[in-house]
Structures are given as structure tokens and as C-alpha cells.
Amino acid sequence: MAFFALIGREVRLAWRQGNSSAMAVTFFLVAVTLFPLGIGPELSVLARISAGVIWVAALLSALLTLDRLFQQDFEDGSLDLLALAPMPMELIVLAKSIAHWLTTGLPLVVAAPLLAVLLNMDSGGLGILMLSLAIGTPALSLTGAIGAALTVTVRRGGVLMPLLILPLYVPTLIFGVGAVDAVLNNIVAGPNLLYLGALSLVALALAPFAAAAAIRLALE
């Protein structure tokens, strides 16, 4: 019960404090818009790179809101109070990661088809793009929680965190783009999606423990 209350608190905070969901989606839009401006408006080229560009932009947008995951609660002391609560730190981390996915990952999934149209992706790829993002983005939130927890005491953690986390995002990116490109090239996307799901499940099983250990260390 307290678990869901915590998720609710996080979602409400994200919604009311400058609405981080809207910021993440806006960043997603702007970042993707830069690619046609940088590469040129040739539709065949854009269609070819669309899946990769959208996935990379989603990765960066997820990073953008991650540094808030523990930092604010650490600074105003609510993290100390949460640590005193009977709920284990692992579940607190999990609740915060779920809230992060609800406020960042899910909006990106919803916004992705719009960007796919902008990049001239074949309409057959829209469904699989949303599906792959829906399966893959939980891994981004969960793995990202480790980076956010490790850098919570670092003064300029927002700069350090991407360096720690982005290399760990490589497999998610590869299988996510792989699934979309497979469908666009009329190949089965199944294996890619299964690996993507496996990554999210492994992150779900292990990341809360690593992040909780890092948070306990920060609160010592």
C-alpha cells in the first residue's frame, strides 16, 4: 500500500513541479528535429535512420529527468525519512523507478509515432516502434536509477551520470532499434523483442539492489 502511495507521490511531484513529463517530451521533439536539420531533408535518408534517431533521442530524454530521481529528496531530507520507513530501500528505489517510467518513459512511447511521421518512417513500423519503446524504456529507468543513486551526493552529478549510464544503455538501444528495423525490412522482430524484454526483466531483478546499496551508502 505504501508502495503505491510512494508511486503516487512521485508522479504528483513530477506533474506539479514544472511538469517534467512535458519537458522530457519537448526535449525528445526538439532533439529529433535537429537531425533533419543536420543531415538534410532527403526523405529516403530520414526513413532509413528514423528508428535509430528516435531511439537515441528517447535514451537522452530518459537521462534528462533521471538526475531528479533522488537528488531533490536527498537535498530536502525526505530521502532520510523514506529510509527510516519500514519499507526496504529496494522497494523505494523500485517505486521511484516505476514513477520515473510513468512520467518519462510512457509519454515518450505516446509521442514516438508523431516523430516517426516527421522522419518519414514507413507506417508499418509505427506499431513496433511503440511496442519496442514500451518494452525497452523500463530498462532505461531502472538502470538509470543506479546512476542517479551513485551520483546523488556528487555536486555536479548531472554531468557525471550520463558518463556512467550511457555505456550501459548500449544493449537496449541495439535491440530496440533492431526490432523496428527488422519489421521495416520484413524480417521477424521476435528475437529482438525477446532480448529487449529480457534486458528489462534483468534490470527489474538486479537494478533496485544496486541502486539501494548506493543510496544507503549516500545516507551513511
Add this chain to the structure above:
Amino acid sequence: MMHRFANPTRFVRLADRMLPWLFIVTLGSFAVGLYMALITSPPDYQQGDSVRIMYVHAPSAWMGLFGYMVLAGASFASLVWRHPLADAAAKASAPIGAAFTGLALLTGSLWGQPMWGTWWVWDARLTSMLVLFFLYLGYMALWSAIEDRQKASKAAAILALVGAINVPIIKFSVDWWNTLHQPASIMRQGGPSMDSAMLWPLGIMFVAFNAYYAMVLMWRIKAELAARKIETLRYNQAARQEGPAARQEGPAARQEGQAVLEEGS
């Protein structure tokens, strides 16, 4: 066995006894290995003399991976058993492993120029090495970002273990990505077996690189222990100097301090 070396003094004594021998082995195997690799070994029938880059490239790539294994193993020991030397070993291993990974990338790029015609090819092995290099950089950045040494060591150890779980996953995913995008790799996978005239210098170079790594690792651990000792000494010295000033804080102490001052005047 492991806890025997938990004592820094005992470790330093052992390291001092081993270092001259390691130095001799490193120097000797490098001299023999480089001579054989650069002069007596035959050029490849396809690649010509540029195959000689392999004698540096392959051991560097291996040491880059080995350095991360040591890093992860030492981090595990430091987290689980609070082994006091393990976090020094993990910290010491990172820059050496990163340097070897960088060397592997550099020699791979130099080798790629005559072979592939470009300085960089997104070959599966080179790409995984690049990601490994980034993991090293992140690890070292985290160490330097946290001021408290004990907290930094624990945070870095958590990151190293997360990285160690991810290294095989990254390797697998990059191989998967590579087969999708570049079906024809120029490097022969497995390939024809190597002639013993090439295998010997390569083996000796491997010995040289491993001995060099062990030697530098011991040096760095010793340096780290010495740095900690200096840190403790400085701290004690500062505490002693601040001692009288600190005592003045209490009212009683202030009076005492006043008395001392008045006596002095």
C-alpha cells in the same frame, strides 16, 4: 590465504620481494618478444609487415579485459569482505586497464588503415572495446568525483559490479548488431591456424604484457597505500595543531586558554 594479505605491511613486504623479479621478467620478455615480433617473425602472406601490429594489439586487448576482471573481482572482495587492500587494488587496476584498452583501440585503428582503408571501422570487437573504454572512464570519474575515500571506494565498487554484469551483455548485443549491419567481416573468424613462427612471439608478448601489468599494479597499490598513510599523518598533525584552539571553545577551556595567554604575557 586472501586474508593473509589483508595486512598492508605484509603486502608491501611481499611486493618488495617480488617486484625486482617481475621487473626482470618484464624487461627480458619484452626484449625477446619485440625482437622476435619485429625482426625474426615472418610477414603475413596477405597483410605483409602490418601483421606485426598484432603482437601489440592482441595482448593489449587481452589486458584491457583482464584489467576489468581484476577490477570487478577486487571490487567484489572489497564490498563483501571489506578487504582493505582490495579497494586499493581495484583503484590501481583501472588506469592500467584503461590505458591498455586505449592502446588496443589505437593499434586496432592503425592496423585498420592498411587493411580496411579507413582509420576506424565499426567492427564488433573494436566497438565492444570502445564501450569497455567508456566503462573505465566512468569508473575513474566516479572515483575522482566523491571526496570521501571510503564512500568513493564503495560507490565505485557498486559501479564496477554493475559494469561487470553488463560487459558480457554489451559484448553479445554488439556482436548481434554487427551481424545485422555488416555481414562480411574482413577479420577471419577463427581463420587458418597461426604458424608457430608467429605464435611464439605472440605468446612471449603475452607474458611480457602480463608481467608488466602485475608490476605496475603492485607499484600503484604501494603508492596508494603510501598516499593513505600520508593522508592519515597529515590528518593527525592537523588535529594536533587544532587541539588547543578546539579546546578554547568551551567556557572552561576558554578561561584556561586565557590563563595560558596571560601567563605568557
